[in-house]
Amino acid sequence: MFERFTKSARGVVEGAVAHAERMDAARVTGEHLLLALLDQEGTRSSFAFASLGVTGRRDAVAGALQAARRRGGLSRADEDALAGIGISVEGIVARVEETHGAGALLGGGRTRRRWSGHRPFERAAKGVLEKSLRVALGRGDRFIGDEHLLLALTAQPGVVADVLAEYGVTYASAERALFGTGGEGVAEAG
Numbered sequence: 001m002f003e004r005f006t007k008s009a010r011g012v013v014e015g016a017v018a019h020a021e022r023m024d025a026a027r028v029t030g031e032h033l034l035l036a037l038l039d040q041e042g043t044r045s046s047f048a049f050a051s052l053g054v055t056g057r058r059d060a061v062a063g064a065l066q067a068a069r070r071r072g073g074l075s076r077a078d079e080d081a082l083a084g085i086g087i088s089v090e091g092i093v094a095r096v097e098e099t100h101g102a103g104a105l106l107g108g109g110r111t112r113r114r115w116s117g118h119r120p121f122e123r124a125a126k127g128v129l130e131k132s133l134r135v136a137l138g139r140g141d142r143f144i145g146d147e148h149l150l151l152a153l154t155a156q157p158g159v160v161a162d163v164l165a166e167y168g169v170t171y172a173s174a175e176r177a178l179f180g181t182g183g184e185g186v187a188e189a190g
Helices: 007-022 030-039 044-051 055-070 076-084 089-100 123-139 146-155 159-166 171-179
Strands: none
Touching: 007 030, 007 044, 007 123, 007 146, 030 044, 030 055, 030 123, 030 146, 030 159, 044 055, 044 146, 044 171, 055 159, 076 159, 123 146, 146 159, 146 171
């Protein structure tokens, strides 16, 4: 699959690994992929982010990802579902942090890595890479570009897609920004 990646898509993957290393994360996550996408300049995804008004809000997006990590990685849908049955995620986080210290639910604690120092991709991040292939094939493209990675991140349920949606980046809006119209590629939930 990686032989189909364009130079910009490979740059995103390499950037995600670099973000994971800087954050001392044991695994590369979808969050790292998003941060690496936001670092790109002169690419299709950077154009989409600019047209959707996200480029100047990179720090806010990173802060929203940090806040989601603080909540133990719960998505907005998870938080809303718990609120629906009377459970306050913020209350739980506050109690855990009161007992175990600030950022106790952040995860990312050091775990043993293989002797090579290689950071593997977590299952959801691998799913984003696989989804990018399906997006590319659905559009009839013979390559996987950073634009396909962006669309895959919006289509993969979870915290990253939630944060992107908070900033107006959904599958449909990203597809319009990238290609001018929607509905030509694979379905959002595919």
